[in-house]
Structure formats: C-alpha cells, structure tokens
Amino acid sequence: MRVALFLTCLNDTLYPDTGKAVVKLLTRLGVDVDFPMAQTCCGQAHYNTGYRHEAEPLALHFADVFTGYDAIVTPSGSCAAMVRELYPRMGERAEAEGRGGTLSAHLAPVVPATYELTEFLVDVLGVTDVGAYYPRTVTYHPTCHGLRSLGLGERPYQLLRAVKGLELVELPGADECCGFGGTFAVKNADVSAAMGADKIRNAESTGAQALCAADNSCLMHLGGTMSRLKVDMRPVHIAEILASTEERSAR
C-alpha cells in the first residue's frame, strides 16, 4: 500500500513534532510512509472565509500531488474534512456555474483516499493498541470537524484507552466548539476568546495534565489561551501521545 503523509501547512510550519510523531508511529506499525515534497495546503482557510475561487487552484494542486497513493493520511480532522466533504462540493459548485465537471473529475481520486490519522489507524490498519506509553492524565477534545464532519466517534478514545500509563478523564461539554474556527478567531475575537476560555476551564476541572486533540489548529488556539490564563496544562496532539513509547516517552 502506497501511503502518503499530508501534514498540512500549519503542522509543517509550526508543529513539525506532530509530523515526526506520525512518521514514527506509522513506521513502528510497519507502514512505509512517503512525504511528497510538493505538498502545500488544502485550501480550507480560503474556502471557509469565502474565497472558493482562490481555494480551487490549491485543491487542484493537492490532487496533483496526492493522486496515485492508496491512502493519504493527515493528522488534522479539519483538513481531512475539507478534502472529503468540501472538495466534492467545490466540484458541484463549479459545475453549477457552467464550468463543466473537470474539477470534480480531477479531485475525485483523492477524496475517498484521504484519512484522518485515527481513522486510518482504526479503520485501515485495524489497530487500537499502538503500543504507546504515556504516563499522564489526559482529557480529549473531539474538535468539531472530527466530531461532526468526519464522525470519528469512539476511534480516538479507543486509541487513547489502550495507551499504557495514560489515565483518560472525560471533558465536560466535550462536543462544544473551542472557538477557533479559522478566521473566526480574528474576525470575532471576543466571542472566540470567551469560547476558548470556557473550554479551558472545563478541561482544567478534570485535573488533566494534558489536553489532547486530533487537530493542531484548535490546539494552537487552546494552547494560546492556556498560556495566557496561566493554566498548568499542556496541549498535545494525539499523534504525539500515540508515538510515545516506554523507552522514550515524548517529552
């Protein structure tokens, strides 16, 4: 199976450790993972802010880079949702505007092949115990795209419960949005900050040492809020927990 890592532009630039964790984890599970160097961005920020026409060339570029792989794995629920849910819609809209079906045809191969990391682990590799070790109390924030667009459901929880040493505690109001929402965090900064602060207070109430999610964009907002509120907790991407092992626990 030819597996490509779609790291996303945010992770590539700001969270390389998440990428390294995915590589380490998949390698440990026997997957030979490739990182196509030409990859850039799925176009989600453009699309969601109302710049669909600017997102189209990015989607085409994505398809150029990733067509031919059996699976495209990404440690980002929102970027996976962009490809799987919104690429087909972009194609339909282009068609409705009388621009034929070429966009749809171009994007078609990458849509079903794209998996969020926990989906890939549970559905494709069929594993829930990835042999990880992480001796901390953790609470999990499911994130909106993971929860509602992709329907990740129990998958991340199954993976976390199987981690040795990890104590998983329930996050109150888990299914509520953290308030990131891409440009929403800037355009409606006050509401966004209030939502983030409430999420952090809920996480803090669990006594967890780490707040885990499958999307670094939400964690960037929540981590920034934690830091500002001086809350003694760290944001951590699920890939980094799953990649940690007894010999060398990640941080």
Added chain:
Amino acid sequence: MSGTFLGMPAFPKAAREAVGDERLRANLRHATHTIRDKRARAVGELEDWEALREAGKQIKDHTLRHLDRYLVQLEEAVTAAGGIVHWACDAAEANRIVADLVKATGETEVVKVKSMATQEIGLNEALEAEGIRAYETDLAELIVQLADDRPSHILVPAIHRNRGEIRDIFHDTMKNWGRPAPEGLTDEPAELAEAARLHLREKFLRAKVAISGANFMVAESGTLVVVESEGNGRMCLTLPETLISVVGVEKVVPTWRDLEVFLQTLPRSSTAERMNPYTSTWTGTIDGDGPTAFHLVLLDNGRTDTLADEVGRQALRCIRCSACLNVCPVYERAGGHAYGSVYPGPIGAILSPQLRGTTSEIDASLPYASSLCGACYDVCPVAIDIPEVLVHLRERVAQGGPAVTRGEKVVLRPARGHAAERAAMRAARWVLGSPGVLRTGQRFAARTRRLHPRTLPGPGRAWSASRDLPSMPAEPFRDWWQRTNGGKGEAQ
C-alpha cells in the same frame, strides 16, 4: 432601547458588549443549556427521528420548488372558505394593508399572537404611527413590549431576562398599559404568570381585532395553523370579530397529511415537548363561531429573491423552532441582540442577509458570526446546512457575485472593507500554490524566530489580545524530512 434594529453596529462590536455582560451571559448559559439538554432527550425518544427530519426536508423542498402553484391553490381555498387574501411584496406594503384593514373596522387597538413575520416587518411600530395600539399577548413578547426592549430569541424573546428583572418590569410598567401588577408581586414564576394572565384577560375580552402569524398554511384546504404553549393564541384567534394573519409565503405545505411530520418535529425541537399544548387551526370563516372576517396577508419581503439562490434557498425550509440558537456556542456568548434582527442565532445569520441583502454593515458581518462548528446543522429538524450557507454568503460579501434583488438579476459588488483581506488571500494562495515559495517563507520565519513580536500587528492583534502565539520551531517539517531522509537518518 427601541423596538427597531436599524443602524445596528456590525456583529463583532455588538457581541463584545454582550460577552462582557456577566449577568446576560449567566442568563443565556443557564437557559440554552437547559433547553438543549431537554431537546436532546425529547428527540432521543423517537427511533425514526432521522426519517422524520428527511421527510420534513423533502416536503419543504418540494413545496418551495412549486411555490407558485401551491400559493395559488392556497389563495383559492382560503377565498372559497370565506377569507380574503392580500399579497404583500415587502414590509411597507404589508404594514399598509394591515393598517388599512384595522382602520376599516374603526378600532384603535388590536391583540396579537406572537408572530415572527409581524416582528420582521415592524408591524407594531407601523400601527403605532397610524394611532393603533397593538398588544402582545405571548408572555415573553409581553415582557419585551412592556420593557420597550427587543426580542433576543425566536421562541423565548425574553431569554436574556431573569425572573427578578421580569418582576421589576411588570411592577413598573403594567400600569401604563392596562391592569397594573398585583401589590407585593414577587419573582415566583406562578405569581408572574398570574399577573400576566390578569393583565391580558381584559384585553382578550375587549379586543375586536386580532393579528396573528401562522406556523403552517395548508394549500389543499386553505387552513392556517398556530402552535403555542400558553393558550393566548387560541384566545386571540377565536374571540375577536376580525382576524388578520400575516404569513411568509414559505410557510405553505401542500396537504394536511404533511402536518403529521412537522407537528412531531417542531415541538420536540423547540420546547422539547412531545406535543405542543395548543394547536389551533382555522379555515376561513363560519357563521356563529369565531371571527366573522378573516384576512390573510401573504408576505414576500425578500423570500422570492432568496428562493432564486440555489445554495441559500434552503434557509426557507426553516420552521422557526430555534433549536439552532439553543445549541450555538456563539449565540450563547453573544446573545440575540448582537445579530441585529428578529432572527438571531445561526438561522438569523443566514436568513437576515438573504432577506435584507448584504449591503448594511450588520448584514455583511452576519455570515462571519459563526465558527462553522456544525452543531446547528446537526439539530436542525429540516436539515438546513447552515455552515454551507454561511460560507456561501461569505463569498457574496467578500467577493461579490450574482444574486437576485427584488426580482432582478444583479451582480453584487464586494462589501466594503474586504480589499485587504482579498489581497491577503491572494498572496496566501500564491505562497501556498508553490512548494518552493512556501519553503522559502518557512525558512525565513524559522531563522528570524527570535525576532518575532509577542503581539501581532493589524488584524492579527485580535488574536494576540487574548491568546499567546505558538513559538516558531527551529526547522519546518519538510526540512527535517529532507535532512534525515524521512527520519531514517535520525535515531528513532
């Protein structure tokens, strides 16, 4: 505070005040969480909820697709049953029709059943200008009217008020409108309800004219339907001599049988009840029972324009249950007034900019009043994909494009204030469109990381005002991948 929403500031500014109001946030948090939990339980009781939701969506879509046909059928049926149908293309025309109808009766006061359509067109204010006083009889609408306040929720217009505030409003203002509040009124719900009951009763018994909206109109029989919880609606619909109903054209359904679906989904979604307490239906007029004159004012007011938009038209499926408000994290923090419309929350954010156009500051800001979390879509009993419409309207605001305004095809220009954003988006696309350019940018950012400011300039300041920035890594992933040959050159 006045009864009008004109001249509202853009959403972010209006929301800022609400976010800082501790009492308002506590009221809203308590109310929305209570109702959303109850709704989830009421919906969870039905095994066929998803099928009902799909049926509601299909019925509405079918009706909207053939709206012209069903409206004509409705008009014929209403007329045959002894009613008179009036067509109103906008708010001014609807208000004029209603005011003339009331004046023709010689009356100077009317009782009202809670109605979003009459709120939308500002009917009470229009009647006031003609010397006609309109009394709201729904408990929450009464509170809003007595306080000279604005509604902040579709179903619970006074959701932003707590019991203590309501007690004070009743005590201070009921006497100006009719029967005063009883001596020694406390904030006990039963006492507050009794005070409202006594105050309203004299109005029900005196009124000769009533004004209502309708939740549904049945095309095949010309029947109108109002669902409500307090019984005030039934009093208004049956006691007066003249009944005037102002209803949006999208409220029509083809047959009685279609009500079966909505009379299950509406109460469970809105009040979390299995069945709503009062379902009143009326068909024209009958000698010796109920009003002797019935007028139906069919309101367009932007609905046909909305129907012309193939993505946005799904907003017209809305049955005004308000489930999307109760589950929305943005509504919960910003409150209803920030949306600058009688339709607040997620549905308001997609309905108002379509009904009114996106030219005003508030309407251009509404499509951005969402984090696109999707909770509204999940709870919607007619499956309106609100996030999809929000993004569609963002495109209209940011980039302009084709639309229909007052029946004319137009090409909208982008709303003001988006030029810098558009340039930034183009620049970002250029950087992201080429791996080489992206890599150069990443390397530059990594090398200069010790020089990065702690706070951001420009629009980014809004981020760093309440959140710390992530620190820049020494090396982007793609450089690590190349340097270590995919990690193989580095000890795992």
